[in-house]
Amino acid sequence: xxxxxxxxxxxxxxxxxxxxxxxxxxxxxxxxxxxxxxxxxxxxxxxxxxxxxxxxxxxxxxxxxxxxxxxxxxxxxxxxxxxxxxxxxxxxxxxxxxxxxxxxxxxxxxxxxxxxxxxxxxxxxxxxxxxxxxxxxxxxxxxxxxxxxxxxxxxxxxxxxxxxxxxxxxxxxxxxxxxxxxxxxxxxxxxxxxxxxxxxxxxxxxxxxxxxxxxxxxxxxxxxxxxxxxxxxxxxxxxxxxxxxxxxxxxxxxxxxxxxxxxxxxxxxx
Amino acid sequence: xxxxxxxxxxxxxxxxxxxxxxxxxxxxxxxxxxxxxxxxxxxxxxxxxxxxxxxxxxxxxxxxxxxxxxxxxxxxxxxxxxxxxxxxxxxxxxxxxxxxxxxxxxxxxxxxxxxxxxxxxxxxxxxxxxxxxxxxxxxxxxxxxxxxxxxxxxxxxxxxxxxxxxxxxxxxxxxxxxxxxxxxxxxxxxxxxxxxxxxxxxxxxxxxxxxxxxxxxxxxxxxxxxxxxxxxxxxxxxxxxxxxxxxxxxxxxxxxxxxxxxxxxxxxxxxxxxxxxxxxxxxxxxxxxxxxxxxxxxxxxxxxxxxxxxxxxxxxxxxxxxxxxxxxxxxxxxxxxxxxxxxxxxxxxxxxxxxxxxxxxxxxxxxxxxxxxxxxxxxxxxxxxxxxxxxxxxxxxxxxxxxxxxxxxxxxxxxxxxxxxxxxxxxxxxxxxxxxxxxxxxxxxxxxxxxx
Numbered sequence: 001x002x003x004x005x006x007x008x009x010x011x012x013x014x015x016x017x018x019x020x021x022x023x024x025x026x027x028x029x030x031x032x033x034x035x036x037x038x039x040x041x042x043x044x045x046x047x048x049x050x051x052x053x054x055x056x057x058x059x060x061x062x063x064x065x066x067x068x069x070x071x072x073x074x075x076x077x078x079x080x081x082x083x084x085x086x087x088x089x090x091x092x093x094x095x096x097x098x099x100x101x102x103x104x105x106x107x108x109x110x111x112x113x114x115x116x117x118x119x120x121x122x123x124x125x126x127x128x129x130x131x132x133x134x135x136x137x138x139x140x141x142x143x144x145x146x147x148x149x150x151x152x153x154x155x156x157x158x159x160x161x162x163x164x165x166x167x168x169x170x171x172x173x174x175x176x177x178x179x180x181x182x183x184x185x186x187x188x189x190x191x192x193x194x195x196x197x198x199x200x201x202x203x204x205x206x207x208x209x210x211x212x213x214x215x216x217x218x219x220x221x222x223x224x225x226x227x228x229x230x231x232x233x234x235x236x237x238x239x240x241x242x243x244x245x246x247x248x249x250x251x252x253x254x255x256x257x258x259x260x261x262x263x264x265x266x267x268x269x270x
Numbered sequence: 271x272x273x274x275x276x277x278x279x280x281x282x283x284x285x286x287x288x289x290x291x292x293x294x295x296x297x298x299x300x301x302x303x304x305x306x307x308x309x310x311x312x313x314x315x316x317x318x319x320x321x322x323x324x325x326x327x328x329x330x331x332x333x334x335x336x337x338x339x340x341x342x343x344x345x346x347x348x349x350x351x352x353x354x355x356x357x358x359x360x361x362x363x364x365x366x367x368x369x370x371x372x373x374x375x376x377x378x379x380x381x382x383x384x385x386x387x388x389x390x391x392x393x394x395x396x397x398x399x400x401x402x403x404x405x406x407x408x409x410x411x412x413x414x415x416x417x418x419x420x421x422x423x424x425x426x427x428x429x430x431x432x433x434x435x436x437x438x439x440x441x442x443x444x445x446x447x448x449x450x451x452x453x454x455x456x457x458x459x460x461x462x463x464x465x466x467x468x469x470x471x472x473x474x475x476x477x478x479x480x481x482x483x484x485x486x487x488x489x490x491x492x493x494x495x496x497x498x499x500x501x502x503x504x505x506x507x508x509x510x511x512x513x514x515x516x517x518x519x520x521x522x523x524x525x526x527x528x529x530x531x532x533x534x535x536x537x538x539x540x541x542x543x544x545x546x547x548x549x550x551x552x553x554x555x556x557x558x559x560x561x562x563x564x565x566x567x568x569x570x571x572x573x574x575x576x577x578x579x580x581x582x583x584x585x586x587x588x589x590x591x592x593x594x595x596x597x598x599x600x601x602x603x604x605x606x607x608x609x610x611x612x613x614x615x616x617x618x619x620x621x622x623x624x625x626x627x628x629x630x631x632x633x634x635x636x637x638x639x640x641x642x643x644x645x646x647x648x649x650x651x652x653x654x655x656x657x658x659x660x661x662x663x664x665x666x667x668x669x670x671x672x673x674x675x676x677x678x679x680x681x682x683x684x685x686x687x688x689x690x691x692x693x694x695x696x697x698x699x700x701x702x703x704x705x706x707x708x709x710x711x712x713x714x715x716x717x718x719x720x721x722x
Binding site: 015080118119121123125126128135182183185186189190193194198201202203204205206207208211212215216217218222223225226230233234259263 | 281285286288289291292295296298299300303330443446450452453482484486487488489490509510511512513520522524644646648651654656658662665666669
């Protein structure tokens with residue numbers, strides 16, 4: 001039983017949860033929600049074991065290259081989904097998030113992403129690696145939930161006929177998105193910006209160098225700052241808010257992937 | 271309020287500034303920063319005038335960007351002052367709310383009738399509120415008790431703390447931009463360099479590279495000595511991720527290289543008269559190998575390449591294509607002159623003069639390692655850490671604590687008149703409060719009945 005066995009187990013469970021979740025769109029069964037919740041936790045346990053095995057075997061944190069980072073991000077998304085489902089009830093957001101999680105793990109398994117364990121280059125040998133990357137990815141997992149909830153909000157038909165009911169339904173997703181950002185934004189601030197600056201200062205001698213990855217993480221942060229201010233102070237809700245949450249997440253995706261593959265900089269390992 | 275103050279306190283300005291900063295920041299990631307003019311001429315030929323005019327090559331230090339950041343700083347400052355003032359006023363007004371309250375003008379939000387047993391005994395109410403983490407003050411108004419209960423005050427001022435943190439970070443950043451001291455020093459082992467603007471020197475005692483079993487680099491370490499004008503040299507170790515601090519300066523292991531200008535090569539030379547012999551030469555050195563024959567190492571390049579103009583260039587500092595320029599003289603005549611390649615010993619195209627019986631092979635090469643250390647001090651750093659701590663504290667307060675207030679008047683007719691106030695989610699709070707109080711009274715009344 002190696003890390004990949006446990007990862008496969010987790011993947012299969014997530015796949016099952018996703019499929020059952022989509023089926024429940026057409027066939028409401030209240031008992032199913034609890035079952036899916038516990039199944040999800042089981043999947044998370046297997047996934048966690050997989051990550052722990054990799055950590056022990058490699059001797060370093062399980063997020064030092066693209067394969068590891070995408071895998072860990074998928075894990076963070078599972079954690080975020082479980083927490084939010086427990087606190088607030090994600091309704092239809094759930095199955096779409098499982099779809100993303102399943103897709104992430106499938107992407108991580110792609111042969112294009114080398115899976116061999118390589119020792120850490122000198123710049124990554126720091127306990128700040130643990131704090132900076134994990135807290136950032138966890139924050140982004142919550143921002144991913146906000147992204148999906150916002151997409152669903154936009155995709156749902158506007159109130160027609162019985163306007164009040166339909167609007168109320170849509171409002172739920174608007175609220176899920178806000179609550180997810182309320183958790184994700186502080187985590188992202190702490191992980192990406194604060195821990196990032198502290199580590200950069202230790203490793204590179206300066207806390208901020210306007211490196212493309214640093215700039216794009218700032219851009220992501222600024223978009224969510226706009227989201228929060230337009231919402232909390234200007235009272236923007238619904239469609240306008242959803243759009244900002246979506247653009248913000250696209251910026252986060254670009255920070256994660258785009259910068260590595262399309263731009264150059266010091267951050268070229270993950 | 272004068273127009274310019276209103277302008278600076280407006281949220282719309284903040285949103286516009288944020289969007290402009292976002293757009294400019296994106297541009298700065300698309301146009302590589304701090305490159306030579308020739309780079310931009312090569313890659314963005316038509317845009318060079320724009321790049322020059324708008325300082326897009328150092329966009330984050332450009333006049334436009336710095337102005338936007340400065341304006342944002344002012345916006346934050348004026349907004350925060352305005353918000354702080356209005357929140358303090360709010361609190362003061364809420365304090366005096368029921369003191370000035372007149373039943374004729376406003377009705378309570380919630381009204382609950384107290385059972386007989388509880389009309390005069392209100393301790394249970396105070397205890398329950400206390401348990402729910404309210405801070406309570408009781409006053410008497412016209413003989414009636416007035417309870418003012420508050421909680422989550424931190425949540426009310428959370429945003430101001432966030433903004434204060436951001437302002438301190440921005441100021442720290444501006445100080446860094448103006449006052450950072452940073453220099454790079456490249457030293458080979460044994461070399462001493464004086465540290466500019468300071469009166470001590472730095473000596474590299476030993477530079478070492480540690481490798482993993484698979485051959486990749488594990489760590490670079492520089493063992494250095496700080497040499498003051500008087501006193502003992504201070505020894506220290508500088509590694510990646512472990513800088514050394516001394517007198518307010520930080521010493522970082524930034525990179526390393528090989529000093530190819532001081533390379534040493536080992537050649538194998540075969541001539542008509544003599545069988546192969548081994549010759550070790552330093553750059554620029556001439557060595558006599560026969561009574562009338564000497565060999566000279568004129569130059570060594572680690573990464574030999576010929577460019578489009580047929581010029582010989584060194585492409586990089588990495589030994590991708592090591593080559594040595596050798597000259598051999600015998601009895602006053604040059605019998606060999608040209609480049610020998612480590613990877614291609616039979617490649618003679620770059621050998622100008624070559625008597626066929628003379629064969630030179632480049633067997634080994636090495637160059638002293640130099641360590642590149644960066645010495646810096648950044649007076650803005652402390653402010654950035656302080657600002658970051660406030661930022662995180664403020665976010666915690668803003669999202670975790672919610673300011674909620676209950677003002678409860680017990681009127682002479684035995685009614686609890688409740689005036690809840692919440693900053694967010696008012697409807698929920700009113701509903702919750704009503705449920706909470708009704709349940710509480712019911713439980714208390716039942717208790718009372720049982721005791722009788």
